[in-house]
Amino acid sequence: MRLKSQGRYLLIGLFTALVITLAFIGQSQRFFELAWFYLNQTFTGGPEHSLGLADYRAVIQGKPIEGLADVSALTFDPQRQTLFTVTNKHSELVELSLDGTILRRIALVGFGDPEGVEYIRPGTFVISDERHQRLMSVQIDDRTTSLDGATAGQMVLDLGGRRNRGFEGLAFDRARNRLYVANEQSPMSIYEISGFPATGDxxxxxxxxxxxxxxADLFMTDLSSLDFDQRNNHLLALSDQSRLLVELGADHKPVGTLVLRSGFHGLSQTVPQAEGVALDDDGTVYLVSEPNLFYVFRKAGEVGQGSRN
Structure with missing residues (x-):
């Protein structure tokens, strides 16, 4: 009887430990918040004015960007109808077509560890330096082949924390001249900056x-990129670790998600390390993943449309 009693207590102890472990994992990975969001979406149908990410499907997935090895960040240039990304091991600003083909490469000199890039206005971009927690404003035109960090407009945000868990994503609200800066982790947060880059003398x-x-409402464990939907005033937040793209409404609450795992949204394989997201004027979502993979997502009713060049 004594052995049976001891065995029973052992099983109860193991079960309790398992429950506590699962609860800890669920909390640390934000599974409970995500489950509550999906339950709420099921009954409410979500807001009327949103991208409707649940209906998006991959039309290009895992396409290697030939010649690149460490892409990070992505932004859409509405004037040129192209995309820009940055590489950090061999620092470059790279212009891509909308199907992920390299159009040109611009050498970055003195930019430290470039992790983010954002289109601001015609010819003006902001590049973030994660290692030194700097934001750098640059000007480019059709003849630009290299950029020198020493001549760039700079803003330093010494926010403490871990140096390689710093500025990972940028987004710009053009109507309000507001720059969003994502701090990856420790703490995971989004800063809103007005006044940079400067608009006059x-x-x-x-x-x-x-x-x-x-x-706190972001049910993800890190931030790897941001983008801003100029039409709806909605912010997009990308997480590498959580394999998730979240759309935040004008009230800053989550209104939609795109899951970057195999079996969701037509993906045949999980996106390995999502590092950059960009939205074009038509609502098409572009995404890059390390080391050099390119993805395009469109709404289900638009998947038959070809990529623009």
Whole structure:
């Protein structure tokens, strides 16, 4: 009887430990918040004005970008109708066609560890340097072949934390001249910056705002990229670790998700390390993953449309 009693207590102890472990994993990976979001979406159908990411399907997936090995970040240039990414091991700003073909490569000198790039206005981009926590404003035209960090407009945000868990994503709200900067982890947060880059000759007046409530509602464990939907004033947040793209509504609450795992949205394989996301004027979602993989997602009713060049 005593052995049976001891065995029973052992099983109870093991079961309790298992429950605690699963609860810890669920909390740390934000599974509970994600499950609650999906349950709520099932009954409410989600907001009317959103991208409707649930209906997106991969039309290009895992296409290697020939000649690149360490892509990070992505942005859409509406004037040129092209994409730009950065590489950090051999620092370059690279222009891509909308089907992931290299159009040109611009050498980056003195940019440290470039991890983000964002289109601001015709010819103006911001590049983030994760290692030194810098934002660098650059100008390019059709003849640009290299950029020198020493001549770039710079803003340093010394926010502490781990140096290689810093600025990973950028997005720009053109209507409000507001730059969003994603801090990857420790802490995972999004900063809103007004006044950079400058729009005139006068010294800019910089304002930095945080929204801890919004950041706490993000059911992901890291931030690897951002983008801004200029039509709906919605922010897109990409997580490499959580394999997830989340759309945030104008009230900063999640309104949609695109799951980057095999079997979802037509993906035959899980996106290995999502590092950059960009949205074009038609709502097409472009994504890059290390080392050099390119993806395109469109709504189910638009998947038959060919990629623009």
């Amino acid at each position: 006068a010294p800019p007046e910089i304002h930095i705002v945080q929204n801890p409530g919004r950041d």
